Amino acid sequence: MDVRIQKAQAHHVAPLVDLFLLVERQHEAYWPLRWQLRPDISNRYNGWVAGNLGKSDWLFAVALDETRVVGGVAAGIIQEIPIYTCDRYAFIHDVAVATDSRRLGVATKLVLFVRQWALDAGINQLRLFAAEPNAPARELFSRLGFRTTYHEMVLPTA
Numbered sequence: 001m002d003v004r005i006q007k008a009q010a011h012h013v014a015p016l017v018d019l020f021l022l023v024e025r026q027h028e029a030y031w032p033l034r035w036q037l038r039p040d041i042s043n044r045y046n047g048w049v050a051g052n053l054g055k056s057d058w059l060f061a062v063a064l065d066e067t068r069v070v071g072g073v074a075a076g077i078i079q080e081i082p083i084y085t086c087d088r089y090a091f092i093h094d095v096a097v098a099t100d101s102r103r104l105g106v107a108t109k110l111v112l113f114v115r116q117w118a119l120d121a122g123i124n125q126l127r128l129f130a131a132e133p134n135a136p137a138r139e140l141f142s143r144l145g146f147r148t149t150y151h152e153m154v155l156p157t158a
């Protein structure tokens with residue numbers, strides 16, 4: 001499929017957030033204790049993306065075919081605590097592809113776009129969290145060369 005990746009513009013925010021909500025709802029279904037969403041998630045997410053669009057420490061990118069947004073990614077640059085030689089890293093918060101556009105390399109292109117953005121910003125590593133039950137995502141990121149470093153563990157206190 002012929003898709004191009006570019007930085008998101010204001011008119012991309014709503015379709016981009018609709019795609020990110022796919023990921024968020026998928027996570028919520030895994031375990032509400034860990035991922036339950038607020039009822040006004042859509043407004044909150046739209047506000048968060050629109051408020052950070054164009055800031056140099058944030059990247060919101062879209063995959064476009066001739067007619068619509070078929071994928072998107074949100075990434076930011078995070079400051080490490082001052083004990084590691086790595087003081088800043090790029091972090092992918094969300095990546096999602098429309099259901100009818102999957103397995104065509106769209107997510108791969110989006111992640112490589114973020115990687116290049118990080119490299120251009122002088123950042124030497126890209127991190128993300130992939131949910132344990134999300135086998136497709138873990139396979140995608142492994143294929144791209146990501147190495148597992150942590151297993152987040154959550155204990156309900158009640």
Ligand SMILES: CC(C)(COP(=O)(O)OP(=O)(O)OC[C@H]1O[C@@H](n2cnc3c(N)ncnc32)[C@H](O)[C@@H]1OP(=O)(O)O)[C@@H](O)C(=O)NCCC(=O)NCCS
Nearest residue numbers: 023095096097102103104105106107108136137139140143
């Ligand atoms: C995970 C997701 C982003 C993959 O997007 P995509 O555009 O289909 O991924 P790509 O086409 O670039 O896939 C590249 C490789 O990743 C792996 N992969 C992707 N989807 C897979 C799946 N459903 N099952 C197994 N492997 C998969 C394959 O190795 C694939 O290569 P191949 O198609 O040659 O076998 C997409 O399924 C999605 O949006 N899922 C819902 C949201 C989500 O889970 N996002 C990640 C959360 S951080």
